[in-house]
Amino acid sequence: MVYRATSILKDQGGDGRFVRDGRELMAANLYRPWPARITSIDELTAHEKLFEFRLIDPHIREAFTFECGQFVELSIFGVGEAPISISSAPSKQGFIQLCVRRAGTVTTALHDKQCGDIVGIRGPFGRGFPFEEMKGHDLLLVAGGLGIAPLKSLINHVHDERSEFGKVTILYGSRSPADVMFRKEFEMWRHRKDFNLVLTVDGVGEGEDWDGEVGRVTDHFDKVDIDASEAYGAIVGPPPMYRSVVELMRELGLSNDHIYVSFERNMRCGMGKCGHCMVGHQYVCIDGPVFNYWEAVNIQGAM
Amino acid sequence: MLFRVLDKSEVSSLVAGFALSAEVIGPVRHQGTFVFDEVGSDPSRLCLDYTTTILPPKKYLMPPRETLFGFSTAQNRIEEPKIEAVPRVLFGLHACDINAINRLDEVFLDSEFPDPYYAAQRAATLIVGISCMPDEHCFCTLWGTDEVNRGYDLFLHDIGDRYLVNILSVQAAETLARATHAREAHPEDSAAFQRRQEEFKAAFPEMPDDSGLPMLMDAYYEDTLWDELGARCLSCGACSSVCPTCHCFDIIDVLGPGGDSGTRVRTWDSCCSPDFEVVAGGYNFEATAASRVRHRFYHKFLGYLNRHGEILCTGCGRCEVACKAHINPRAVIDGLQSQAVAARARKVIGDEGQQVPPEGETAGKVGV
Numbered sequence: 109m110v111y112r113a114t115s116i117l118k119d120q121g122g123d124g125r126f127v128r129d130g131r132e133l134m135a136a137n138l139y140r141p142w143p144a145r146i147t148s149i150d151e152l153t154a155h156e157k158l159f160e161f162r163l164i165d166p167h168i169r170e171a172f173t174f175e176c177g178q179f180v181e182l183s184i185f186g187v188g189e190a191p192i193s194i195s196s197a198p199s200k201q202g203f204i205q206l207c208v209r210r211a212g213t214v215t216t217a218l219h220d221k222q223c224g225d226i227v228g229i230r231g232p233f234g235r236g237f238p239f240e241e242m243k244g245h246d247l248l249l250v251a252g253g254l255g256i257a258p259l260k261s262l263i264n265h266v267h268d269e270r271s272e273f274g275k276v277t278i279l280y281g282s283r284s285p286a287d288v289m290f291r292k293e294f295e296m297w298r299h300r301k302d303f304n305l306v307l308t309v310d311g312v313g314e315g316e317d318w319d320g321e322v323g324r325v326t327d328h329f330d331k332v333d334i335d336a337s338e339a340y341g342a343i344v345g346p347p348p349m350y351r352s353v354v355e356l357m358r359e360l361g362l363s364n365d366h367i368y369v370s371f372e373r374n375m376r377c378g379m380g381k382c383g384h385c386m387v388g389h390q391y392v393c394i395d396g397p398v399f400n401y402w403e404a405v406n407i408q409g410a411m
Numbered sequence: 412m413l414f415r416v417l418d419k420s421e422v423s424s425l426v427a428g429f430a431l432s433a434e435v436i437g438p439v440r441h442q443g444t445f446v447f448d449e450v451g452s453d454p455s456r457l458c459l460d461y462t463t464t465i466l467p468p469k470k471y472l473m474p475p476r477e478t479l480f481g482f483s484t485a486q487n488r489i490e491e492p493k494i495e496a497v498p499r500v501l502f503g504l505h506a507c508d509i510n511a512i513n514r515l516d517e518v519f520l521d522s523e524f525p526d527p528y529y530a531a532q533r534a535a536t537l538i539v540g541i542s543c544m545p546d547e548h549c550f551c552t553l554w555g556t557d558e559v560n561r562g563y564d565l566f567l568h569d570i571g572d573r574y575l576v577n578i579l580s581v582q583a584a585e586t587l588a589r590a591t592h593a594r595e596a597h598p599e600d601s602a603a604f605q606r607r608q609e610e611f612k613a614a615f616p617e618m619p620d621d622s623g624l625p626m627l628m629d630a631y632y633e634d635t636l637w638d639e640l641g642a643r644c645l646s647c648g649a650c651s652s653v654c655p656t657c658h659c660f661d662i663i664d665v666l667g668p669g670g671d672s673g674t675r676v677r678t679w680d681s682c683c684s685p686d687f688e689v690v691a692g693g694y695n696f697e698a699t700a701a702s703r704v705r706h707r708f709y710h711k712f713l714g715y716l717n718r719h720g721e722i723l724c725t726g727c728g729r730c731e732v733a734c735k736a737h738i739n740p741r742a743v744i745d746g747l748q749s750q751a752v753a754a755r756a757r758k759v760i761g762d763e764g765q766q767v768p769p770e771g772e773t774a775g776k777v778g779v
Contacts, residue, residue, distance in 0.1 A: 136527065137492055137494075137527045138524055139479050139480075139492070139527075139528075139662075139675075139677075140479075140480065140489070140492055141489060143487070143488070143489070183675075185482040185483070185484050185487060185489065185664065185673070185675075186482070186484040186664050186666050186670070186673050187664060188662075188663060188664045189662060190691060209691075209692075211691040211692040212691030212692065214691070215691055225487070226487040227487070228489060372690055373688065373690060373696065374687075374688055374689060374690045374696075376660075376661060376662050377660070377662065379522070379523075379524035379526075380518075380522065380523075380524070381518055381519065381522070381524075381526065381658065381660070382659055382660045382661065382662070382680070383658070383659030383660075383680070383682055383687075383710075384659070384661070384680075384687060384688060385688075386682070386706070386710060386714065387696070388709070388714065389709070389710070389713055389714035389717045389718070390714075394523070394524075408629060408632050408709065409632075409702075409706075
């Protein structure tokens with residue numbers, strides 16, 4: 109293995125053109141973040157914002173393709189990096205959406221940024237949902253809380269190729285009406301009957317406007333409308349949610365290897381080296397973050 | 412493979428030969444023990460009959476602190492990463508440490524994502540191995556890592572007043588030919604090598620029984636053994652620092668004095684440190700010392716094996732010395748075996764009509 113120990117930008121041709129294409133540029137050093145401009149910020153809730161980024165270098169922007177369920181490492185120089193799953197759909201190219209909760213140092217620094225500010229992005233990393241394999245089947249997509257962020261990529265992608273899928277039920281649980289994200293989009297989809305949508309909240313405070321369901325996602329499995337034998341399920345949410353939702357999916361008749369879960373871990377390098385995201389014998393950053401349930405139960409300490 | 416015979420008196424010439432074009436690193440004496448350090452062109456500092464160094468040679472391939480690139484916070488701009496490798500010869504590495512570097516190569520080179528920093532330094536590094544005699548902490552024979560067949564450029568087998576030299580790379584072969592009077596090997600050299608091998612094998616004490624080790628890691632995943640070890644563990648991370656195969660790292664930003672520029676740095680990290688698996692928001696996936704100790708050995712005995720077909724330990728014994736809580740591979744294997752024996756004993760008593768503890772109590776979950 110010989111690596112050319114030179115700066116990659118020295119490969120620029122005399123006319124200022126890149127000799128290598130964006131994909132090669134990224135692969136040459138996967139630790140190197142690429143500058144991306146914040147092109148829009150949407151305040152979803154009091155703690156979560158939806159950021160849209162545009163990679164500045166056109167070669168990189170063109171080469172940056174991803175799958176639903178993959179993540180990027182977001183850099184705020186001087187603060188650090190954080191792994192964040194992509195919320196936009198692969199079918200929409202040229203930009204990347206990240207739905208970010210103000211939780212740690214990097215996400216707090218990002219929340220303080222304005223439109224037009226520049227951050228660093230490297231990736232995408234990990235294994236996403238088996239989108240192609242899911243085609244032709246019914247889907248049951250379940251999100252809890254911020255779990256909607258990675259699942260949103262799959263939902264949007266399914267929406268963009270809606271005719272390829274059978275019946276689709278989406279169960280999305282939040283703490284309160286104020287915590288429900290992407291409300292406008294859900295409203296639109298409900299009116300157009302694109303999906304069988306079940307939005308539920310744990311409780312409704314006084315004076316809060318809510319016409320959805322109340323209770324946990326697990327309380328509303330009677331509203332699921334799919335042919336379970338060949339269907340695919342996907343679950344993203346807080347860890348305690350997985351076990352109970354999987355149980356209900358199993359009762360419906362979904363097979364273990366058709367139920368997909370996404371794990372949240374502290375992915376530092378994204379390349380199966382630094383060890384921070386290891387669970388059992390698997391690296392969440394390269395073997396996941398999306399695993400099917402059969403794989404997940406075979407990982408010690410995962411479920 | 413090519414063999415030559417080199418008189419011990421010519422080792423200094425060989426070192427000088429390498430020093431013409433590279434920095435030579437070797438074992439030197441330091442405060443009553445040994446460390447790897449630069450010997451320069453002065454081979455007299457080399458202690459080739461050393462036992463084990465405090466730190467393994469991995470520090471020359473993945474430095475404890477390594478700058479990935481610089482950046483400007485004022486302009487939000489990254490400086491193009493410059494990957495610079497130092498031409499280096501690691502002289503006098505034991506088989507365990509070369510086997511360990513081969514394992515690091517698996518992670519950093521033979522991967523879908525080769526690591527450009529490690530790759531550049533590895534490509535600029537020559538390795539000269541040397542045969543050894545075990546001390547009381549060595550247990551390489553347990554894993555078969557007392558021998559190494561790849562990953563080095565030269566290997567010097569001590570056969571009395573001379574070395575039988577195994578040659579793997581053309582670069583090293585040329586230096587050997589240019590700098591020394593190494594000669595063809597004769598049958599008596601082979602015989603001397605064989606005698607020395609027998610002596611070497613006989614010098615090891617009895618090894619623990621590691622049969623079924625990967626399976627035991629799963630079967631005793633929920634065992635009290637881990638609580639006992641966790642109660643002792645100081646979470647200091649010394650084990651990972653001295654381990655030649657441990658390669659976990661963290662990536663952090665370090666700001667310069669003015670705060671308007673800084674560097675992104677990769678530093679050694681340990682899965683035994685309390686915040687290793689903390690995610691944003693504060694949730695800790697390995698919240699207790701017990702689960703972290705288990706995690707570390709699970710990766711060494713099963714996780715890495717699953718991916719690369721080898722155990723992530725080469726029996727160098729450094730952690731036996733470094734760990735103040737006496738947690739080390741041999742102690743874990745002994746612990747697992749004694750738990751297995753205890754479980755068998757309970758089963759036998761059960762067969763004679765007494766209370767059998769329910770299976771789930773000690774066995775980990777298996778399947779769905």
